[in-house]
Amino acid sequence: MRAYSIASANYQDDLEFFSIKVPDGPLTSRLQHLREGDPVLIGKRPSGTLIVDNLLPGRNLWMLSTGTGLAPFLSVIRDPSVYERFDRIVLTHTCRQARELAYRDTITQALPNDECLGELVREKLVYYPSVTREAFEHRGRITELIASGRIFSDLGFAPFSSGDDRLMLCGSAQMLKDTRMLLEDRGLEEGSQSSPGHFVVERAFVS
Numbered sequence: 001m002r003a004y005s006i007a008s009a010n011y012q013d014d015l016e017f018f019s020i021k022v023p024d025g026p027l028t029s030r031l032q033h034l035r036e037g038d039p040v041l042i043g044k045r046p047s048g049t050l051i052v053d054n055l056l057p058g059r060n061l062w063m064l065s066t067g068t069g070l071a072p073f074l075s076v077i078r079d080p081s082v083y084e085r086f087d088r089i090v091l092t093h094t095c096r097q098a099r100e101l102a103y104r105d106t107i108t109q110a111l112p113n114d115e116c117l118g119e120l121v122r123e124k125l126v127y128y129p130s131v132t133r134e135a136f137e138h139r140g141r142i143t144e145l146i147a148s149g150r151i152f153s154d155l156g157f158a159p160f161s162s163g164d165d166r167l168m169l170c171g172s173a174q175m176l177k178d179t180r181m182l183l184e185d186r187g188l189e190e191g192s193q194s195s196p197g198h199f200v201v202e203r204a205f206v207s
Contacts (some may be wrong), residue, residue, distance in 0.1 A: 001166060002116060004020070004201070005050075005057035005068075005069075005071035005072040005075075005077055006071070006072070007071040007072070007075055008100075009075055009078035009079060010075060015042070015068040016074075017030065018071040018074065018102065019071065019105070020070050022182065024030070027184065038130045040051070042059065042065075044111045049192070049200050050072050050073075050076070050168050050170060050200055051193070052076070052082060052085065052168075052194075053196070054080075054192055054193055054196050054197070055057060055191055055196055055197065055198070055199070055200060056166065056169075056190040056191065056197060056198060057084065057085070057089045057122065057205060058163075058164055058165060058166040058198075059086065059164040060086060060087065060088045060089075060090065060157070060164055060165045060166065061082065061085075061086040061089045061167075061168070062090045062092070062160075062166070062167040062168070063076060063077075063089070063090065063091045063092065063167075063168045063170075064092050064142055064168070064169050064170075064171070064175075064179060065091070065093050065094070065169075065171050066091060066093070066094045066095065066142065066171030066172050066175045067095060067100070067110075067143055067169050067171060067172065068095075068102075068174065069171030069172070069175075069202070070093050070102065070103060071170075072105050072168075072170055072202060073091055073168070073179040074106075074181050076168070077089065077091060077107070077111065077121070077125060077163065078111070078117065078146070080117060080120065081114070083117075083120040083124050083125075086124070086127065087124065088124055088126060088157075089124050089125050089126065090125075090126045090128060090155065090157070091107065091125065091126070091128065092128045092129070092130065092142055092151070093127075093129050094127075094129075094130045094132065094141060094142045094171070095129075095130070095131055095132070096131060096132050096133045096134075097131055097133055097134055098129075098131050100131075100135055101129045102132070104127075104129065104165055107125075107127050111125070111180050112125075112195060117189070118157075120139060122183075126155060127154065128151065128154070130145060131140065132133045138150075138151075138154065141175070141178075142175065142179065143178040143179055143182060146160075146179070146182055147182060159186070160183065160186050160188065161186075162186075162187050162188050162189075163195075165188075165198070166198060166199065167188070167198065167199035167200075168199070168200050168201075168202075169201045169202065170201075170202040176201055180199075180201060183198070183199050196197070
């Protein structure tokens with residue numbers, strides 16, 4: 001059994017998952033050979049910590065992702081209730097190369113023109129892609145962009161504060177570790193179901 005983040009919205013009938021092909025991966029080595037109609041066993045009870053209710057009320061929601069860690073946030077940005085809770089919603093996605101920035105057209109073109117969500121998306125959603133291994137508009141690891149302050153100057157936001165900013169993290173183990181340290185150094189505390197906080201981290205993420 002492996003944990004995979006659901007990328008589809010909570011109101012959609014079909015389940016959508018975002019995965020990459022890993023030749024010797026424990027599950028993707030099999031998934032990539034599936035054909036339409038093949039059976040897939042899925043557990044009935046979802047698990048995870050990327051829950052908006054685990055965050056304290058705030059003004060800005062930041063979703064920081066690397067690679068396929070984008071998946072759960074694709075669901076979050078399609079949830080109308082999230083737009084009601086925050087003034088601005090920032091989605092960052094960091095990959096090695098620009099061609100790996102999956103769902104970019106969905107985020108920048110389809111969602112802003114969605115019949116139901118379009119107006120909210122255009123008003124509140126900010127998308128910030130970055131790459132680490134080639135020339136690009138935003139280049140560098142997300143932790144570097146935060147530490148240097150560049151992401152804030154690029155977007156016109158103030159640096160993270162416990163009063164205004166709430167964060168959700170999903171991605172590589174190193175990104176999660178480094179970002180958690182950055183946030184804790186700034187006085188932000190991790191939240192949970194029993195004790196909401198300033199940020200939450202997806203512990204069940206599988207790359």
